[in-house]
Amino acid sequence: MADTNDPNNHGHRHANPQVSHERGDVNVFQITGFGIGLVITCIVVVFAMWAMFAYLAKREDSKNAPVPASMTQERQRVPPEPRLSGMALDANGQVSAHPVYPRIELKELREDEEAILSNYAWVDPDHGIVRIPIDQAIDIVARKGLPSKPSPAGSDNDGYRMIPAASSSGRTLEKIAR
Numbered sequence: 001m002a003d004t005n006d007p008n009n010h011g012h013r014h015a016n017p018q019v020s021h022e023r024g025d026v027n028v029f030q031i032t033g034f035g036i037g038l039v040i041t042c043i044v045v046v047f048a049m050w051a052m053f054a055y056l057a058k059r060e061d062s063k064n065a066p067v068p069a070s071m072t073q074e075r076q077r078v079p080p081e082p083r084l085s086g087m088a089l090d091a092n093g094q095v096s097a098h099p100v101y102p103r104i105e106l107k108e109l110r111e112d113e114e115a116i117l118s119n120y121a122w123v124d125p126d127h128g129i130v131r132i133p134i135d136q137a138i139d140i141v142a143r144k145g146l147p148s149k150p151s152p153a154g155s156d157n158d159g160y161r162m163i164p165a166a167s168s169s170g171r172t173l174e175k176i177a178r
Contacts, residue, residue, distance in 0.1 A: 116131070123129040 117134045119131075119133065121131045123131050
């Protein structure tokens with residue numbers, strides 16, 4: 001049996017039975033009551049939000065007229081161009097239900113774009129506008145250069161313009177190449 005007079009006794013009997021934990025700092029009943037009240041408040045708030053959502057949904061439904069049955073039975077029409085991949089059209093221009101293969105569509109799209117970029121074609125025969133291969137167009141632009149219009153900058157200040165700089169507060173002049 002453990003010695004009850006030993007101050008370092010960690011057994012079940014205390015040397016000083018009047019000594020125990022502090023009961024005045026923490027009120028277990030108040031903390032438990034607060035926790036229960038918090039749970040009840042959360043439940044009430046959830047049900048109040050659900051009721052408010054149901055009320056607002058009912059109010060919106062009463063404002064908006066129901067969709068006529070003829071509209072719900074009508075087959076889906078084709079949306080305007082450009083259409084997303086995955087839509088196939090039947091002979092009547094309706095969206096069909098058979099599967100579409102995006103890889104094949106992408107391959108066909110790339111082939112069409114490559115044909116446009118690498119071949120000659122008339123854009124507007126009446127005005128004499130043609131399309132030339134992109135490689136030739138790049139070569140022509142590289143030889144001739146891009147068109148430009150004269151810049152009005154530098155017409156005053158004898159060909160100099162003001163450029164901003166942190167140290168000069170924008171009062172530095174720079175010569176414009178002509």
